[in-house]
Amino acid sequence: MSDRSLLVLPGDGIGPEVMAEVMRIIDWYGDKRDLAFDVSEDLVGGAAYDAHGTPLTDATMERAQNVDAVLLGAVGGPKYDALDFSVKPERGLLRLRKEMDLFANLRPAQCFDALADFSSLKREVVAGLDIMIVRELTSGVYFGEPRGIFEEGNERVGVNTQRYTESEIARVARAAFELARRRANRVCSMEKANVMESGVLWRDVVQEVHDAEYGDVQLSHMYADAGAMQLTRWPKQFDVIVTDNLFGDLLSDLAAMLTGSLGMLPSASLGAPMANGRPKALYEPVHGSAPDIAGQGKANPCACILSFAMALRYSFDEGEEADRLERAVEQVLAQGVRTADLLNVEGASPATTREMGDAVIKALEASL
Amino acid sequence: MSDRSLLVLPGDGIGPEVMAEVMRIIDWYGDKRDLAFDVSEDLVGGAAYDAHGTPLTDATMERAQNVDAVLLGAVGGPKYDALDFSVKPERGLLRLRKEMDLFANLRPAQCFDALADFSSLKREVVAGLDIMIVRELTSGVYFGEPRGIFEEGNERVGVNTQRYTESEIARVARAAFELARRRANRVCSMEKANVMESGVLWRDVVQEVHDAEYGDVQLSHMYADAGAMQLTRWPKQFDVIVTDNLFGDLLSDLAAMLTGSLGMLPSASLGAPMANGRPKALYEPVHGSAPDIAGQGKANPCACILSFAMALRYSFDEGEEADRLERAVEQVLAQGVRTADLLNVEGASPATTREMGDAVIKALEASL
Ligand SMILES: [Mg+2]
Ligand SMILES: [Mg+2]
The missing domain is CATH 3.40.718.10 (Isopropylmalate Dehydrogenase)
Structure with missing residues (x-):
């Protein structure tokens, strides 16, 4: 036993x-x-x-x-x-x-040297890539209420709610910081704080958790659309990325495709x-x-x-x-x-x- | 005059x-x-x-x-x-x-042959690329109410609301179909209908507008995360992509970066x-x-x-x-x-x- x-x-x-x-x-x-x-x-x-x-x-x-x-x-x-x-x-x-x-x-995105040619990106951009995306998986716009398709006036309206509590953000941020300590000690947090209040709270809480408990980890923030661009341009700049359920859904799949070998x-x-x-x-x-x-x-x-x-x-x-x-x-x-x-x-x-x-x-x- | x-x-x-x-x-x-x-x-x-x-x-x-x-x-x-x-x-x-x-x-993503080497992607993947992303710009989760950061119990909660009416979806779908007719006559609509009701409505309305008014245009649907992957893998498969404000924010920037020449x-x-x-x-x-x-x-x-x-x-x-x-x-x-x-x-x-x-x-x- x-x-x-x-x-x-x-x-x-x-x-x-x-x-x-x-x-x-x-x-x-x-x-x-x-x-x-x-x-x-x-x-x-x-x-x-x-x-x-x-x-x-x-x-x-x-x-x-x-x-x-x-x-x-x-x-x-x-x-x-x-x-x-x-x-x-x-x-x-x-x-x-x-x-x-x-x-x-x-969601690690690793690209072994031997497989770099399978990527649609240039070899030097992806060979040896080793990044980790931490996606919040149990909250956010895929789970928030109210949700549904409603009649309003003469037409249908589709509604979903992006909703994050402080503790939901803090616990996934901690997971990311812990991971970073086992890796290159860097975390980049991604949201759309420029246009979403849930993104403002996300950024604030990640920063607070960092300052209180993980001051040794290097933390940066990036808007999620800029994140998609930077992942495409030069993904090796990242170590750990932490982001919400929806942005993580897209960005982790994008990062996976950078490697060119989904079977890995x-x-x-x-x-x-x-x-x-x-x-x-x-x-x-x-x-x-x-x-x-x-x-x-x-x-x-x-x-x-x-x-x-x-x-x-x-x-x-x-x-x-x-x-x-x-x-x-x-x-x-x-x-x-x-x-x-x-x-x-x-x-x-x-x-x-x-x-x-x-x-x-x-x-x-x-x-x- | x-x-x-x-x-x-x-x-x-x-x-x-x-x-x-x-x-x-x-x-x-x-x-x-x-x-x-x-x-x-x-x-x-x-x-x-x-x-x-x-x-x-x-x-x-x-x-x-x-x-x-x-x-x-x-x-x-x-x-x-x-x-x-x-x-x-x-x-x-x-x-x-x-x-x-x-x-x-x-948001067109065009890559002139002469500039293809600026891309982080392989030349054959991007040279001659010519796709058009149509992003809904006035509604969705960047505008929906309720929104804000609220106190709830002992903690803060960040809230945004994704909200699309039928007419908001229909008018941007029409814009995309009209564009497609001037191009290669193909539209791919992207959402997350598998996990979001607003995405279900998006897909349904785009299909309805197509069937009623644009039966001559070839229409397909794709989940937005798969869309991010496919844009990275082989972007030339697309002609016109139509998507909501948030997905369009990320996907249009991703498509722009594929070209490698943002100044263009x-x-x-x-x-x-x-x-x-x-x-x-x-x-x-x-x-x-x-x-x-x-x-x-x-x-x-x-x-x-x-x-x-x-x-x-x-x-x-x-x-x-x-x-x-x-x-x-x-x-x-x-x-x-x-x-x-x-x-x-x-x-x-x-x-x-x-x-x-x-x-x-x-x-x-x-x-x-
Ligand atoms: Mg996904
Ligand atoms: Mg953008």
């Missing part, structure tokens, strides 16, 4: 096959690095719907609340398109985020610390369930593997082991072992999902 | 010197193309504040309401930083937009048709007043010149003459005549603002 618990939710589409490679890596850490994990596995998304008529059972939700970290593969697929909104596969993921109150969405990108969603000091946490690749290639052994397991590396770093404080795993992935790519989505050499034959997993484990072995 | 009236507001910083070149080009059209304009000139921004204690007098506002098109240089500068918010130079521009009810902001980009803000059928209209470069180089003859007049080209096209229905002017600018750049901001050859000596104007007029002459 380890004191590190993981709930693994492979989900739908390519989820199970990429997660299978992660499971082997988890085992490797137990065998070779004395890092044992208590791993349980369960259903989410369409797989849970097929078995139980709901994309997330109460029992699974309960288990998720009681582990150190949840590792999710992917949810969704055309098979479930006709389902009622309330039981769609994505609702399983949304329930996890909501009930675990995962307010800080960490992990994410973490973190909440408040639990009794043991570890944060509530869910790790998942940014990519979707890719039903078109599911079950064929073609999927790239790297984003899911790198999501586990984030778990090592942020849930279990094993930064050096996370570095080891990230380096292993980087080496494998540099050696030219690539799944089909990363192939750029005419006539080269792609590695299978399993072969990528093998190569990563081999690189881990070589690191000892 | 011509039946084409222009109000020229050079404004602050580099505004007067770039506008001086535009004035020469306006004269050229009167002399050589039989396109005479009734031109009046007035003050806006800091220049108006210095003379009258307000960034826009009622008399100037009145004149703006009664011309076919307003041509604006730039406003603002450090000299006015300490002024009260209500009389800051930018308020002059905002008053024009508001009282003229300029709801459709046209014009804009138009259009309102409802006046009695003579022409729309209320304000044309201005995207760049600012650049106080650091003002008065030195270094400024690039191209964005202001291209703003006048937009006036030819959208206010005066002189598309061929607009093409002529845009081609003239393109030729000048291809010849290597460049202001300092566009120089990329070591040791080359930059053209002055006046020399750029001369070169454009020479190219216009050669086009006859």
